[in-house]
Amino acid sequence: MHSSWWDQSWLEVDIVIVGGGIIGASVAIDVLDRRPNARVMVLERDIVPSGASTRNAGFACVGSASEILHDVQLLGTTAAIDIIEQRQRGLALLRQRLGDAAMGLQEHGAHELFTAHHPALDAVDDLNVLLRPLFNTTVFARRDDDIVRFGFGNTHALMYTSVEGTIDSGKMMAALWGMAAAKGAQFRTGCRVEAIEGNRVHVVTPEGGRTVKAEQVVVATNAWPVMVDGVVRDEYLPARGQVVVTSAIEGLALRGSYHMDEGFVYFRALGERVLLGGARNLDITGEQTFVMACSDVIQDCLCELLDTVILPGKAFSIEHRWAGMMGFSSDKRPHVDRYSPHVVRAFGCNGMGVAIGSTIAQQAADLVV
Ligand SMILES: Cc1cc2nc3c(=O)[nH]c(=O)nc-3n(C[C@H](O)[C@H](O)[C@H](O)COP(=O)(O)OP(=O)(O)OC[C@H]3O[C@@H](n4cnc5c(N)ncnc54)[C@H](O)[C@@H]3O)c2cc1C
Structure with missing residues (x-):
């Protein structure tokens, strides 16, 4: 579509x-904090x-005990600790920016369940020594006595950490969009960016194509590839x-959040319901996809975990299920790279x-x- 004379001022920022x-959304806030008049x-x-x-x-x-141990073994102590420190700093910034109430933050701590012996159970003291300088507290402690209190089945050991909380992700994102908009950011939805050439961003809308001119472009599309100056930048792996979310369960004893399997499986109480996710380690290749649909392999595994480990003997049904997309870098580290004089990519949450x-x-x- 040809832009009108008047459109031009809308399409140049x-x-x-x-x-x-x-x-x-956070880049928008950061930029406007430093350059309040920026478009x-x-x-x-x-x-x-x-x-x-x-x-x-x-x-x-910031990570469960078995996940941190895995990262230390994979990346080395310095790199693993550096990533944890970046997560800790990011959480502190998010809390300072939004306030705990705006994102529904609850600090109930977390447990990690082990269905069999795992090396992390022998490494608790070493992990605590590593993490004390960051958190100024003993991060992990065995709490096997709580297995019965929570009603878990097939559970060999339980590890507790106090340095973890849960949020309402819908509230968090609404608060971030609201804050960025209040500072002057213009949010345009229904705009899929097809390509970036020089300082021109080509957008597809239901009405056709549009081009926005910008001095700088930040690509924050998670693992989704973008075309920059004719090159498809697809270096990150989708995961x-x-x-799943269950029906309300009478007398649910869960509180806070729970991890299993080196961070691959996670669950939490959502009021009277249980939210359970993950298990992509059962089908790593199948889950390396951009298709946002649920698969039988993973859904069956999540249901089995609910039946046998998390809620044995309890009556429930699955009332919600969905899929989302993570992006992973090969070194598990964040990547903030300049692709061209006009384009920067911000990537690497790694789940x-x-x-x-x-x-x-x-x-x-x-x-x-
Ligand atoms: C099931 C699941 C559970 C998770 N649980 C947790 C958790 O408990 N704690 C935690 O810390 N992290 C968790 N994560 C990871 C966390 O949600 C992500 O790391 C984080 O949200 C990534 O943020 P992002 O801004 O990089 O990507 P996204 O939130 O994916 O944002 C990228 C945006 O880009 C848009 N986009 C893509 N391509 C284009 C295009 N061409 N044009 C315009 N827009 C485009 C997409 O629509 C999307 O809105 C989980 C992820 C999943 C999938």
Whole structure:
């Protein structure tokens, strides 16, 4: 579609942000905090953010004991601790920015369930020594006595941490969009960015194509590829995450959040219901997809976990189920890279965007302000 004379002033801004998830909305806030008069436009393809930020489990966490041990073994102590520190800093920034009530933060701590012996159970003291300088407290403690209190089946051991909470992800994203808009960011939904050429951002809308000019463009599309100056930038791996929510369960004893399997499985109480997600480790290849649909393999596994481990002997049905999209880098680290004089990519939550998303956004804002 040809733009009218009058359209031109609408379609020329200082900074375009592609993607309205936690990173995109946080970049808008960061930029406007530093340059209050900047013209900032967020282009989101859906009517709400439709990747991960409103489709996640709402854990405000830095990692379970078995996951941290795995990261230490995979990445080395320095890199693993650096990532945890970035998550911790991101959570602190998010809380300071929005306030706990606006995102429904509850600090009930978390438990990790072990259905069999795991090396993390022998490494608790070492992990606590590693993490004490960051948290100034003993982070992990065995709590096997609570297995009966929670009514878990097939559970060999339980580990508690106090440094974790849960949020309402819908509230968090609404608060971030509201704050960015109040600072002057223009949110444009239904705008799928097809390509970026130089300082021109080509957008597809239901009415046809449009082009927005921007001095700087921040791409915050999670794992979704973008075309920049004729090159498809698709270096990050998609990882689908599936979630189920049960019917209300009488006398539910769960409180706070729970992890299993090195972070691959997670569940929490949602009022009287249980939200359970993950298990993509059962079908790693099948879940490396951009298709936002639930699969029988994962859904059956989640239901079996509810029946045998989480809610044995309890009556419930599954009332909600959905899929969301995570993006993983090969080194599990955030990546904030300049692709061209006009384009920066902000990526790398690696399944922990509630925690690290604000830190990544800050690094992206540093490059474009
Ligand atoms: C099932 C599940 C459970 C999770 N649980 C947790 C948890 O408990 N705690 C935690 O910390 N993290 C969790 N995560 C991870 C966390 O949600 C993500 O790391 C984080 O939301 C990623 O934020 P983002 O801004 O990078 O991406 P997104 O939120 O995916 O935002 C990217 C946006 O870009 C838009 N977009 C994509 N392509 C285009 C385009 N071409 N044009 C315009 N817009 C485009 C998408 O619609 C999307 O809204 C979970 C993720 C999933 C899927």
